[in-house]
Amino acid sequence: MISQQPAWVRAVLGRLLPADYGNDVALSLELAAARRFRGDTPRVRLHLWYLGQLAAPSMILLAVRVRRLDAARPVSRRSRREGWRDGIQGLLRTSRILRRRPLFAAAVVFSLALGIGASVAIFSAAHAVLLRPPPYADADRVVLVWNRLSGFDDSRLPMLPYQVRELRSDSSAFEDVAGIWATARTVALDERAVLARTGLVTPNFFSVLGVQPGLGRTFSENEGLADPTVIISDGMWRQEFGAADDVVGKTVVIDGAESVVVGVLPPDFRLVFPPGVGVPTDLDVFVPFPWVAAAEPGGQRFLRAVARLRPDVGLDVANDVARRTSARLRATFVEMAQAGDDFRVVPLQADAVAFVRPVLVSLLGGVVLFLLLTSSNVAGLILAHASRRKRDLVVRAWLGATRSRLTGEVVAEIGALAVLGTLMGLALGHAGARTLWALRPPELASLPDLSLDSTVLVFAILAGCAAALTASVAPLARLSRADPGPLELREASGAPAVGAVRRWIIVSELALCLVLAVGAGLTSRTAARLQRADLGFDSAQMLTFRLGLSNRLFPGDLERATLAQSVEDELGRLPGVTAAGASSHLPLGVWANWGGPATPPEVPAEERDRHYVDHRSVSVGYFEALGSEILEGRPFREDDGPDSGPVVVIDEALAARAFGGEPAIGRTLIATRYVGQDFVPTEARVVGVVGNVRDRGPEVASQGQLFWPFAQSARWELGFVLRTEEDPAVMSDLVRARVRAVHPDLAVTDFRSMGAYVRDATADARFVQSLALLFSILALTLAAFGVYGVVASSMDARTKELGLRIALGAEQRHVFLRVLNEGLRLGLVGVAVGLVLAAALTRFLRGILFGVDPLDPAVVSGVALFLLLVAMIAAAVPAYRASHLDPVRSIAS
Amino acid sequence: MSETLGDLQQLVMLGVAQLGEEAFGGGIQHLLETVAGRAVSVGTVYVTLVRLEERGLVRSSVRSGQGSVGRPRRTYRLTDEGWQALTDAKASLDRMWDRLDVGEART
Incomplete structure (x- = not known):
């Protein structure tokens, strides 16, 4: 008869060993005891023998080694069914734990969602702006060639048409070089005239960009020599021609000249130039600038050059060619040597977004900080949670749960929360990115609609993983130290103060x-x-619009000046308008600047090009309508006409620059005047000094501005400012009618309040x-x-x-x-x-x-x-x- | 597996091999005692088994209980490496024995 095994043996073995080992050892001991003892052996001997077996060093050694072996035993050794069962149990346990601590779970998910959502939103916006190429074929080969002039701060200056032509003649780096100038032309349509945003482009402009027309063709090499032609934008085609298929071959009247529509641009076409260079993203019509007009090395620098690199040519080689060409030109032409023309090549895409890059880099820095914050937040939450669960974990470790299993559980918990958090974060990020996109500056308006693409998705998932990983390091590190032992159990019940972690x-x-x-x-x-x-003027209650005074429709200087004066008088009489005035260039406007040298006559001719200042021609009522401060002298008067001596008003910055603090009134300046359809250096008497106006944005101080009376320098378009008593928005129809009443061929466009320009800026x-x-x-x-x-x-x-x-x-x-x-x-x-x-x-x-x-x-x-x-x-x-x-x-x- | 097998390890492995499907600590200890004439404690047998498993020479699996023994049990079997190590050990012993002229040795 086999003697009974004492009950305490199993109890002790259960403590000492995992369940399966405990059973086997108990059974083995029972077998050995059966061989050794007969049924009548005294119980005491039996107890003593069992005690000796359990207390043997080999048994203690076994307890230690089994634990180590279990921890090392890979999961794959277990049968698949067991693995599944464990997995499902793990999931159930995870969901149980999370359900028991909904606040903890919600806090972790919320933190992760917030961190990932914000990161995704910002990254999407950054991605959309920084990494998306312009809609041109092989856009990475499209570059801008900018000019620099000595004594002029701006490093993105235009070129002489002749210079573009010269650059084009050296084909070692550039496949082709083209130029554009954004201006305005009056387009007559069915008895009404519109002032169209117009690109004057060299015939190869579209082929340099790599743009195929939506309809018809682009310009050919000799375009602009014979009959006038025009390419219209998709928007113009839809708005003014009802998207008619037969628009190609039709004739429109541009500045009085019949022009044949040869092509329509594709809908996604846009111009990608940096802000502040005078080329807006969307233009309505494009007219050719024939190459023969670039045959002479003189004139105004107005063409913005864009080029296509040869496939195998890098930026440095292109820059070498550009520098060489400008050096050659300076060596050949005295005027260019004096002006110091110096060309440089920049990638189009990078240059166009350069202004927003510091912003985006700062924001990406913010993203990184924010993700770190999220990670430490989640780590803190999980750590707090883990310490509450520690007693549970230690007890389970004692009861035979292996460390790998407990680790798996912790990872499963954090993993489940990370997945949830990432999903919510993606949803949040999507919504956030759309909101950010709606808030983007107007300079970026031309970018295609933002979408969450695969890169962004990968970024989000990586961010989620990174956050979860960082978050699990602390509790896992703790767990690995949590070797189940008496010490740990004690520590688990009473914890130290705020720990170092x-x-x-x-x-x-x-x-x-x-x-x-x-x-x-x-x-x-x-x-x-x-x-x-302080912009130098009051932008409140001010309506602005642009008026086209085509110098083909109205070729005479006097004719244009008279028309402008009539419009101003007419509008000044409108009820609700307290003042009306006009300038060739509206403050904060996006159109090309008008610059030129302005110096006292004693400055030698070869130094004049170093004294570039903004030129404007303004109406009699302009300073009053804008609210400019008259510091010295007087504003323009009606008698500052074409027959009286040339006069100018200058701003404070120019007065200081040209006369160094001495009184400016009565002094003489040589400046550029638009007269007889040409830009002519003219000696003029200073009659007034006005306060500086921040013309290019609130952060850009004036570098000097010079104003001609419009009657003495009648340019082909004007920006009007109307000081109104009522909301400027309601007056546009009335204004449009009054302008047409002055002359039916006068075209107006861009009705906006000055406040809108300020908001844009x-x-x-x-x-x-x-x-x-x-x-x-x-x-x-x-x-x-x-x-x-x-x-x-x-x-x-x-x-x-x-x-x-x-x-x-x-x-x-x-x-x-x-x-x-x-x-x-x-x-x-x-x-x-x-x-x-x-x-x-x-x-x-x-x-x-x-x-x-x-x-x-x-x-x-x-x-x-x-x-x-x-x-x-x-x-x-x-x-x-x-x-x-x-x-x-x-x-x- | 450069480490050679100890005497007890060889015996335990031989026990595992003989018991086949039913190899567990108690059975092995029984064999060692009754066949090999070696008295070792249960703990020692199991420690040896754990060491062998760590070296990958035996593999254990947990079987759910059957019959009167209604509890899960851990049973052992030799792995391929285990068989190899065992036969290597035997071969090296045999080679040594073969070189020994039994008659000469006795004189």
């Missing part, structure tokens, strides 16, 4: 948040400064500001939640200790202050680290700031104080809870 999480969250918030503060200040910047800054604000609000939300979560969880862990303190007579106030103090200390360290980071990083924002120091004391101190407050509040809530603990319950817990 948690402290670092709080500090890094606050520091990252501070950097983002300082960035937001700086850009907000910039936007505010720009919007409040500050759109960049407002775009950046809204993004930065969004970022910092999100960052603050995350950081506040994060700090709260981490402090609260460490209070949770200290419940027993705090309960004990209260039981031993510690005052509630003391406990509260103690916990609060801890939060505040961490807050201070976080803010200090953040300040150091901000000092190092905000320098990179300099490019997008205006009138604000990168370490603006008001912004930095404001943000620092605010963050401290947030940290304090985040710590105060758990501190309050801790101080109101029920000591009995907390110690028993």
